[in-house]
Amino acid sequence: MDHVTSTQNAPLAFLKGHGTENDFVIVPDPDNAVALDAADVARLCDRRAGLGGDGLLHVVRSAAHPEAKDQAGEAEWFMDYRNADGSVAEMCGNGIRVFARYLEHAGHVAAGEVAVATRSGVKRVHLDKDGSVTVAMGRAVLPEESVTVTVDGKSWPARNVNMGNPHAVAFVDSLDDAGELREEPPYAPASVYPDGVNIEFVVDRGPRHVAMRVHERGASETRSCGTGACAVAVAAARRDGVDPAQTGTPVTYTVDVLGGTLTITEHPDGRVDMTGPAVIVAEGVVDPSWLGAGA
16 A cells, blocks of 8 residues: 555655553545555654554545445444554544544544444443443453463463453462563463463552553553453453353453553453543644655
């Protein structure tokens, strides 16, 4: 795909937003007219030479995007999510809250229920009047394969959880056990995650209360990961013997991330809800000559 500047000469409109300090560049593009390749996304997300972000939210009408046309009947808007390195991702829990907040900010939707198309299906979002956003994250899948993650020569078993994207959840004694998390921690067997994985390191803070650090696939350590918090809550419920499918009672975990707190509830039918903040902090335009200079 050509760089964006080969298909348009006008300045590229953008916004910045974050959810529990998991931050994103937002590119509004209702008609899917902007061709952003991996290099463009990486340049925009660069924290020193670009706008800076853990990822990019490309805002497109579902009917205008080939990957979302079949979801257009359920959701008008498609979250074309990219990791900070430009790679495509299926879903981003903090990102979808910020995506919904942008739709409200732009006047496309009002507070209340919003449907958003993603690569892992249509997600239902509720924009609360108190500023929080609740996302129906779908059901977790827990593959049976056993996984081990290693940091500085020390290894832990990790629970394999898929929330529309893959996660490995390791319970550790201290968050310092995760090390610097500048590079992806080794995991084995590698064949379990052919497309890479998000790795969470988790400690207990109290009853139904945990804290986590995360290395996100394609983005290094981030201040928060919404799908990761969901995966952590699901894994903790199994560890603690309170699987809602077995008890018949919903279970809620408070999950502290470096950038704040998320509340995760799993229901007896497997549905997982995530509640947390979402903020738009800035908007502006990118000089196309700057973006094109990276070609």
